[in-house]
Amino acid sequence: MTLEEFLRALFTTGQATVVGQLDPFTPADLHQATLLLQEAYAEDKLHLPHTAPPFSAEAALWAAQVLYRAVQLTLLRDLDDTAVRASLTHYPNPINPAVVYSADLTLRYLPDLLHLAKGLAPADVLVTRLRELAQHWPFSFGGPExxxxxxxxxxxxxxxxxxxxxxxxxxxxxxxxxxxxxxxxxxxxxxxxxxxxxxxxxx
Structure with missing residues (x-):
């Protein structure tokens, strides 16, 4: 399943499927995923109070890839720490309102995944990495902290x-x-x- 197919299923049904290996995303797939994320942004901003921040394609696409990889890593339990950290990278640029809101289009799904990952293996490096992401994105992650x-x-x-x-x-x-x-x-x-x-x- 491509990233674009993953996102389309997620946005329309709330469910999604991923492939069982960490293959790189193709440029064509990333382009189509970006277009879909922009559509999701246009729909989502209608429900915001006040005027939404502008769309950041870079942030939205980064977050979508993080979510896809996080789902894969929840299923692929035999990967080492290096693979987990390489797959779940931190956002590389300064975080501003546009970045926060655009990334939230998919990061809002990560708290449920974190809850699932903690139930499977609470001491796993995946849980640690998701908690690190949670600290950097409080708009998307509620949490008890x-x-x-x-x-x-x-x-x-x-x-x-x-x-x-x-x-x-x-x-x-x-x-x-x-x-x-x-x-x-x-x-x-x-x-x-x-x-x-x-x-x-x-x-």
Missing amino acids: PAAPQQLEPVLGHPALRAAYADRIIEARNLVRAQQAETAILIREALGHYAAELWPEFN
């Missing part, structure tokens, strides 16, 4: 991402993230006068 303030800067500095991040925290009832100094005021603003009724634990 506080988000690093420096990683939150591109999120909280953009109106659409800031509002969407608050909504995600409230929906997940993530009290750890909600009570961080950087985000607590956002949660209070989002809940308004109904905080006690909507989220008594936070209030």
Whole structure:
């Protein structure tokens, strides 16, 4: 299954299949995947409060490849640490709002994969690598840990991402993230006068 086919199935059915070997993606496949990601961005941004950040093809394509490889690595349990780290690379350029939102088109699926990987082998290098990614992408990964303030800067500095991040925290009832100094005021603003009724634990 190509990356483009993987993404199309993921976006339309929520399910996807990967091949059983770490073959390189072809230029034609990467091109088609980029076009599909741009379509997904155009649809997804309609549901954002405020104006979405611009599309970053580079970030979207990087994240899509990371997700594809992470699914493969969850299934291929016999690969060594070097193969895992080579397949799940960190984003190579500065992270800004466009990068955060474009990468989130597929990174939002990684928390479920991390949960699955932890159940299969909690001490595995794949779990460690996914946790490292989670620390760098707090908009896409909720998690029980506080988000690093420096990683939150591109999120909280953009109106659409800031509002969407608050909504995600409230929906997940993530009290750890909600009570961080950087985000607590956002949660209070989002809940308004109904905080006690909507989220008594936070209030």
